[in-house]
Amino acid sequence: MTATTDAQQLAYIAGQAADARVNLELETEGMTLNIGPQHPATHGTLRIIVRLDGERVIAAEPVMGYMHRGYEKLVEVRTYPQVTTLVNRIDWLGSFANEVPFILAAERLMEVEAPPRAQWIRTALFELSRIANVVLFLGDMGVQLGAITPVFFAFRDREFVLNQIEAVTGGRFHPNFDRIGGLKDDLPKGWIVETLGVLDRIRTFCDEMEDLVAGNEIFQARTRGIGVIPADVGLSYGMSGANIRASGVDWDLRRDSEMGLVHRELDWKVWTHPDGDSFARYWVRLQEVREACTIVEQCLEGIPSGPVMAKVPRIIKVPAGEAYVETENPLGVMGYYIVSKGELVPYRVKIRSASFNNVSITPWLLEGVYVPDVISILASLYFILGDIDR
Amino acid sequence: MSTLTLAAELAYWQQTSIRAVVGLVAVLVPAGTLVYLFLFKMMSFMQSRLGPMEAGPYGSLQLLAEVGKFLQKEDIVPAKADRVVFKAAPFVVLVSTFLLVLVIPGGPDLVFIDVDTGIFLALAVSSISVIGILMAGWASASKYSLLGALRATGQLIAYELPLVLAVMGVVIQAGTLNMQGIVMAQAQGEIFGFGGIGSPFIITQFLGFAIFLVAVQAELTQPPFDMPVAESELVTGYLTEYSGMRFLMFFIGEFATAGIFSALAATLFLGGWYVPGLDPTDNLFNVIGPMVLMGKVILVAFLIFWFRFTYPRFREDQLQTLAWKVLIPLSLVNIVVTGVLKVVF
Numbered sequence: 001m002t003a004t005t006d007a008q009q010l011a012y013i014a015g016q017a018a019d020a021r022v023n024l025e026l027e028t029e030g031m032t033l034n035i036g037p038q039h040p041a042t043h044g045t046l047r048i049i050v051r052l053d054g055e056r057v058i059a060a061e062p063v064m065g066y067m068h069r070g071y072e073k074l075v076e077v078r079t080y081p082q083v084t085t086l087v088n089r090i091d092w093l094g095s096f097a098n099e100v101p102f103i104l105a106a107e108r109l110m111e112v113e114a115p116p117r118a119q120w121i122r123t124a125l126f127e128l129s130r131i132a133n134v135v136l137f138l139g140d141m142g143v144q145l146g147a148i149t150p151v152f153f154a155f156r157d158r159e160f161v162l163n164q165i166e167a168v169t170g171g172r173f174h175p176n177f178d179r180i181g182g183l184k185d186d187l188p189k190g191w192i193v194e195t196l197g198v199l200d201r202i203r204t205f206c207d208e209m210e211d212l213v214a215g216n217e218i219f220q221a222r223t224r225g226i227g228v229i230p231a232d233v234g235l236s237y238g239m240s241g242a243n244i245r246a247s248g249v250d251w252d253l254r255r256d257s258e259m260g261l262v263h264r265e266l267d268w269k270v271w272t273h274p275d276g277d278s279f280a281r282y283w284v285r286l287q288e289v290r291e292a293c294t295i296v297e298q299c300l301e302g303i304p305s306g307p308v309m310a311k312v313p314r315i316i317k318v319p320a321g322e323a324y325v326e327t328e329n330p331l332g333v334m335g336y337y338i339v340s341k342g343e344l345v346p347y348r349v350k351i352r353s354a355s356f357n358n359v360s361i362t363p364w365l366l367e368g369v370y371v372p373d374v375i376s377i378l379a380s381l382y383f384i385l386g387d388i389d390r
Numbered sequence: 391m392s393t394l395t396l397a398a399e400l401a402y403w404q405q406t407s408i409r410a411v412v413g414l415v416a417v418l419v420p421a422g423t424l425v426y427l428f429l430f431k432m433m434s435f436m437q438s439r440l441g442p443m444e445a446g447p448y449g450s451l452q453l454l455a456e457v458g459k460f461l462q463k464e465d466i467v468p469a470k471a472d473r474v475v476f477k478a479a480p481f482v483v484l485v486s487t488f489l490l491v492l493v494i495p496g497g498p499d500l501v502f503i504d505v506d507t508g509i510f511l512a513l514a515v516s517s518i519s520v521i522g523i524l525m526a527g528w529a530s531a532s533k534y535s536l537l538g539a540l541r542a543t544g545q546l547i548a549y550e551l552p553l554v555l556a557v558m559g560v561v562i563q564a565g566t567l568n569m570q571g572i573v574m575a576q577a578q579g580e581i582f583g584f585g586g587i588g589s590p591f592i593i594t595q596f597l598g599f600a601i602f603l604v605a606v607q608a609e610l611t612q613p614p615f616d617m618p619v620a621e622s623e624l625v626t627g628y629l630t631e632y633s634g635m636r637f638l639m640f641f642i643g644e645f646a647t648a649g650i651f652s653a654l655a656a657t658l659f660l661g662g663w664y665v666p667g668l669d670p671t672d673n674l675f676n677v678i679g680p681m682v683l684m685g686k687v688i689l690v691a692f693l694i695f696w697f698r699f700t701y702p703r704f705r706e707d708q709l710q711t712l713a714w715k716v717l718i719p720l721s722l723v724n725i726v727v728t729g730v731l732k733v734v735f
Contacts, residue, residue: 033533055537055706146613146703152437218614218702371537372617372705 035374037066043140044385048362050374057374060366062359067389075349080106080180080316083346088174090353091387094133094330096125096165099178102336102349104260105325106180109318109340117306118182123261124299125165125177126327127292128195131202132161133330134242134289137382138209141282144379145222150213157205160198167191180316182309192300199293206290214283223279227365227377230276237364238357241332243381246284247276253328260325266298278380285382317344331355331387351390355383409502416491420649420687421642422453427688428695429645436699456638463634470531471631479529480632480639482522487643489515490650495570497663497679498671508569509561512654513554516609519647520546523618526640527628538628541706542611542618548713549608549615555721556601559728560591560658573662588666592659597724599659601717606651607694608713610644614701615709648694649687656686 036047045066051059071090075083087102088095100122107113114122139154162172167188169175177184213219229239231247244251252270254263271287273280320342326335332354339348358381366374400408430452434441442449467476493508495501505511520543527539561567564575572591579589592599608615618628629640656662663679675682704712 031533033537142702146616147701148613149437149699152439156438216702218704221708222702222705370705370707372703 033371037063043383046359046383046385046388048366048374048378050366050371052371055370055372057366057369057371060363060374062362064356064359064388067385069386069390071390072349072351075346077345079344080318080346083349084178085174085176087351088176089386090351090390091133091329091331091334091355091384092173093136093384094129095173096129096169096175096177097133097327097329098334099176100126100261101325101327101329101334102338103178103180104327105323105336105338106318107260108323108325109321109338110180110312110316111319112181112310112312114182115307115310116304117186118308118310119260119262120299120303121168121183121187121308122178123263123266124195124296124303125168125175126261127295127299128161128165130292130330131289131296132158132165134285134292135161135202135205137285138206138213138282138289141379141382142213142219144375145219147213147216147219150209153205153208157201160201164191164195164198167194179309179312180318181312182307186308187303192303195300196297199297202293203290206286206293210286214279214286220279222372222376223282223380224275224277226278226373227369227380228275228277229361229365233364234276234361237361239332239361240354240357241328241330242284242288243281243332243358245270245272246280248272248274253326253333257326259327261327262299263295266295266302268295268298278376281380281382315344317342318346326352329354331382331384332358334387353387353390355385355387359383359388413488413491413502416494416496417488417646417650418642420653420684421646423684423688424649424652424691424695425453425642425645426450428691432692432695433699460635460638465635466631466633468531468631472529472531475525475529476631477636479522479526480636480643482525483519484522484639484643484646486515486518486522487646487650489518490647490654493569494650494653494657494683495573495662495679496683497676498570498673499676500663500679501570504568504570507567509557509567509572509658512569513550513557516553516651517546517550519643523628526632530628530631532631535628535630538618538630542628544706545608545611545615545617545709545713548710549605549717552601552713552717552721553605553609555718555725556598556605557658558721559595559598559724562725562728562732563591563594569657569662573657573664576661577664577666588661588664590659590661595659595724595728597720598728599655601721601724602655602659603690603693604712604717606648606655607697608709610648610651610694612648612694612698613703614697616703617706617709648691652687652690652694653683655690656683660686660690662686 031052033050033052034047035050037045047063047066049061049063050057069089071086074086078086083102084099087098090098135154135158139151142148142150165175166172168185168191169177171177229243229247231244231249234244234247235249240251250270250272253259254261255270258264268291271284271291273284318338318340320340322337322339324335324337326333333352334354335352337350337352338346341347362378362381365377369377426449430441430449442452445451445455467473490512492502493505493512495504523542523546524539527535527537527542530536560572564572566572566575576590577588581589581593611618629637632640663675663683665678665682668674
């Protein structure tokens with residue numbers, strides 16, 4: 001028996017009582033079904049309590065926190081270079097992208113700018129992690145709807161992207177490559193040519209998915225018109241990323257704000273879709289993968305030469321101050337609000353993760369839909385539990 | 391087998407035991423072959439992987455290894471489950487499979503019972519599995535299982551009708567409900583005067599064949615009609631609480647039924663044990679008939695499993711819409727056209 005404080009015991013009892021209340025309330029009408037926390041459809045340990053009337057959902061309540069790892073607290077006892085290792089694991093599919101806003105915020109506080117070569121390579125790796133992340137989604141949404149074959153192709157083609165990331169950073173899933181002031185290392189020889197070849201493979205994969213999955217009549221019947229999110233409702237819930245672009249909102253931080261990466265110097269397009277249903281979310285992400293391939297290509301062809309690390313002291317003490325940087329991560333808008341008191345470790349870091357807000361719309365969205373559509377909608381919202389719970 | 395004349399007259403108990411063994415073989419061998427060929431190998435190759443390769447050459451003994459694994463598992467019955475119904479459910483599902491194999495002819499004299507209403511008996515008996523599934527879902531005392539069982543019941547009953555109506559076209563064209571009679575009609579029939587390959591009903595009843603395949607896919611609760619066992623939603627639907635040997639019985643039952651329905655389709659539409667060019671009453675067919683039938687079973691099963699591994703699944707109401715609003719009218723049209731053409735020609 002571990003010794004628990006009074007506060008912890010009270011919190012546990014309150015949690016049980018809340019569960020019981022929910023069960024009591026919901027028991028009077030229809031059937032209460034727990035989707036999760038162990039369930040193949042939720043990308044991790046998300047629990048959704050739905051009250052059903054036959055096959056229709058009357059009310060839904062997501063219960064998060066089963067995967068809370070205390071990142072914001074852990075960060076407070078780690079030095080700034082140590083934080084990038086930790087932060088990789090928030091969105092574990094596109095992990096380089098998690099480091100970037102943190103490093104940019106710290107650089108802003110230190111008033112240091114990474115050299116141009118580092119910025120261009122950062123952008124390329126950022127978009128490669130977007131490709132790795134969303135390619136999995138393209139296959140995975142098929143599995144949620146019952147098409148078990150495309151996900152194998154997704155994993156297979158994703159391996160090539162991960163190999164490229166590993167060639168540069170040393171880690172397939174958790175690169176830990178970004179540093180305040182630049183990057184840890186330069187690109188290996190031959191990497192650019194290899195990566196251009198991998199991008200062709202990803203483009204072929206996207207064509208296949210567009211044909212086999214998005215063009216499949218059953219897939220369209222399961223996703224068109226399902227889970228429509230009007231733009232104003234989405235924005236009021238704080239949705240971001242491809243989810244809100246699929247509702248017609250033309251908003252992309254890479255183009256609309258000075259993020260700190262080199263997207264604004266490149267020629268690429270922001271994709272939106274007017275419908276706002278599950279199919280729109282799938283379609284927008286498909287186009288975004290293609291667009292990411294274009295961006296990486298332009299990055300690799302235009303990398304300037306030079307150093308990859310600015311002059312930064314060995315022991316990093318970030319001056320006192322506050323900074324908030326948001327970036328357009330694969331899952332949506334991710335932001336880090338760093339409060340520094342001039343020490344080796346940050347005083348407080350608030351992590352704004354995209355999936356937390358994306359999931360918060362589920363009670364509104366799931367009302368009145370069929371149980372199979374619940375799965376289709378959750379799959380199309382595309383959240384990652386590490387991102388929700390941190 | 392009662393019409394088969396042997397060199398020696400066998401005692402009744404010897405005949406019965408031969409029938410029992412052949413019955414088991416007739417159900418389990420197609421099941422095992424289909425599991426290996428399609429589930430282990432074809433699905434893997436479609437998904438750019440190899441599949442089981444360790445147990446036996448090219449993984450051929452994997453199913454035996456799996457049986458061994460399941461045999462030594464703990465027998466778990468959920469605490470709140472209705473024990474008797476829970477334990478009986480797999481047997482009820484298997485009963486319908488074994489009853490189905492009674493009427494399928496493997497050769498001119500190789501059939502368990504040669505009744506005049508063969509195909510009618512087969513279709514009637516295939517509905518018994520619905521009760522088994524309902525028993526499984528209800529007795530599991532789990533909301534997931536109950537949802538799955540109710541979905542399954544609705545689906546299976548809805549797709550019985552296109553199944554039966556698709557077969558009606560064959561029956562009209564053959565002029566008999568007797569399975570041997572249907573095979574003979576295909577063997578000895580002619581297509582507009584050309585009698586070289588007989589008259590396999592797939593050529594004239596292509597619509598019926600398509601409807602039959604779709605209905606079979608739904609009867610087997612395979613994707614795209616696998617709402618009852620929708621893996622990503624209900625874990626395994628009505629099967630969720632079954633583990634070990636009981637799960638294996640459902641699993642083998644599913645593939646055995648797939649094999650038997652494929653055999654039914656092969657008999658009704660592809661000519662059964664008949665190979666064009668030979669005399670249908672030849673005793674040779676008693677020897678090669680089962681193998682010919684097995685070959686046709688593999689062909690039909692290939693189609694069934696190909697759809698299984700490709701398509702996403704329908705939602706329950708879309709599934710029902712397909713059955714009631716699309717398949718039944720189409721099959722009725724098929725019957726009308728067949729009847730008219732039968733009278734005219």
